[in-house]
Amino acid sequence: MALKDLLLTPGPSQVPDRVKLELAKPAWYHRSARFRTLYKECRERFQRIFETQGDPLIFAGSGTLAMEAAIVNCVAPGKKAVVVSAGKWGERLVQICDAFGIEKVVVKLEYGKSPTPQQVADAAKDPAVAAVYIHLSETSTGAKYDVKGIGEAVRKANPNALLGVDGISGAIGMECPLDAWGVDLFMCGSQKGMMMPPGLAVLSVSAKAWKVIESVKSHSYYACLKACKKNLAANDTPYTPANTLMDALNVALQMIEEEGPRNVLARHALLAKATRAGVAALGLELFPEHPNEVLTVISTQAGVDSGNVIKTARDRFGVTFANGQGDMKGKMVRFAHMGYVSATDILAGMAVLELSLKANGVNVKLGAGVAAAQDVIAQADKSVTL
Numbered sequence: 001m002a003l004k005d006l007l008l009t010p011g012p013s014q015v016p017d018r019v020k021l022e023l024a025k026p027a028w029y030h031r032s033a034r035f036r037t038l039y040k041e042c043r044e045r046f047q048r049i050f051e052t053q054g055d056p057l058i059f060a061g062s063g064t065l066a067m068e069a070a071i072v073n074c075v076a077p078g079k080k081a082v083v084v085s086a087g088k089w090g091e092r093l094v095q096i097c098d099a100f101g102i103e104k105v106v107v108k109l110e111y112g113k114s115p116t117p118q119q120v121a122d123a124a125k126d127p128a129v130a131a132v133y134i135h136l137s138e139t140s141t142g143a144k145y146d147v148k149g150i151g152e153a154v155r156k157a158n159p160n161a162l163l164g165v166d167g168i169s170g171a172i173g174m175e176c177p178l179d180a181w182g183v184d185l186f187m188c189g190s191q192k193g194m195m196m197p198p199g200l201a202v203l204s205v206s207a208k209a210w211k212v213i214e215s216v217k218s219h220s221y222y223a224c225l226k227a228c229k230k231n232l233a234a235n236d237t238p239y240t241p242a243n244t245l246m247d248a249l250n251v252a253l254q255m256i257e258e259e260g261p262r263n264v265l266a267r268h269a270l271l272a273k274a275t276r277a278g279v280a281a282l283g284l285e286l287f288p289e290h291p292n293e294v295l296t297v298i299s300t301q302a303g304v305d306s307g308n309v310i311k312t313a314r315d316r317f318g319v320t321f322a323n324g325q326g327d328m329k330g331k332m333v334r335f336a337h338m339g340y341v342s343a344t345d346i347l348a349g350m351a352v353l354e355l356s357l358k359a360n361g362v363n364v365k366l367g368a369g370v371a372a373a374q375d376v377i378a379q380a381d382k383s384v385t386l
């Protein structure tokens with residue numbers, strides 16, 4: 001057991017003390033003016049942070065609920081969904097379609113790849129395609145998708161199709177201005193960039209998506225967006241909201257607004273750059289073709305079980321990284337820098353990664369990764385929050 005813990009997993013992520021203190025407060029009744037004010041405030045904060053005039057809805061649930069709601073309310077029988085699958089979370093989109101008997105066209109790519117706009121647009125040009133679902137960050141591989149470019153290509157190929165983006169790990173830490181990039185359905189969970197514990201799902205819905213939703217019979221009762229819309233006019237929810245979690249969310253979003261959403265993006269970009277420089281200096285490879293700003297996925301060499309490296313980091317030093325998922329288990333270390341993460345966390349994480357690699361027989365020069373990360377940080381624009 002180490003003396004202190006440092007959580008560097010791609011969700012759950014670290015929670016600031018200000019948010020934790022809010023979570024310690026007494027329970028209160030949710031059918032009240034207090035709740036309606038809180039819900040409105042959180043939703044307005046999301047509108048500013050996500051740069052949208054759309055409707056961010058907040059559910060008690062995890063990110064998967066937002067994915068399910070985005071699919072089951074938007075694809076009518078006889079219509080199709082296009083789904084990009086290049087990792088575990090793309091596979092989940094496929095599984096949700098299958099669970100509800102929704103016809104799908106899968107753009108299947110090797111793990112670690114990112115789709116080109118043309119690949120997605122080719123799949124979306126069939127007029128029966130009602131919606132296209134992609135990721136901002138595919139957390140299982142650390143890949144970044146070109147949401148802006150894919151959106152433009154899809155709108156050209158099929159102007160009626162909705163663009164659904166799984167931003168569960170990418171939101172807040174990666175650029176994705178919803179209205180400017182034409183994102184109709186933006187799916188999020190609280191336990192990553194939002195600096196919150198798990199428990200809330202967020203789905204932002206555009207005016208274009210609402211038009212489709214009005215005409216589609218939802219496959220789900222709890223995730224029925226028409227029911228949400230009915231209650232939205234009164235700033236309320238159809239079912240019991242997680243009101244105490246939402247109090248904490250309001251504080252977390254306030255902190256994001258205090259830092260400035262664009263500054264938050266700059267911090268994530270800098271920490272990602274520093275982490276990638278550290279990995280390169282250690283002679284290790286990145287797994288994804290196009291790495292993103294919220295987590296760095298490092299391939300471990302053949303013969304090295306990443307699970308052992310991760311175990312040393314956690315048990316000896318208290319630093320938690322994540323292993324690969326599914327077939328990728330044992331082959332990678334997922335080093336996250338999402339949410340409430342500072343430069344100090346990255347430098348500590350890099351130092352512990354080096355120690356843990358060395359303890360498991362990988363020939364790395366201690367300090368090389370840290371020095372490379374420090375160089376990036378030393379040269380950074382001084383206005384970036386560290």
Ligand SMILES: Cc1ncc(COP(=O)(O)O)c(C=O)c1O
Pocket residue numbers: 010011062063064065089092135137138139140166167168169189
């Ligand atoms: C990109 C992405 N999509 C979906 C999910 C599933 O979200 P949840 O576990 O909150 O239901 C995750 C979780 O890590 C994710 O990273």
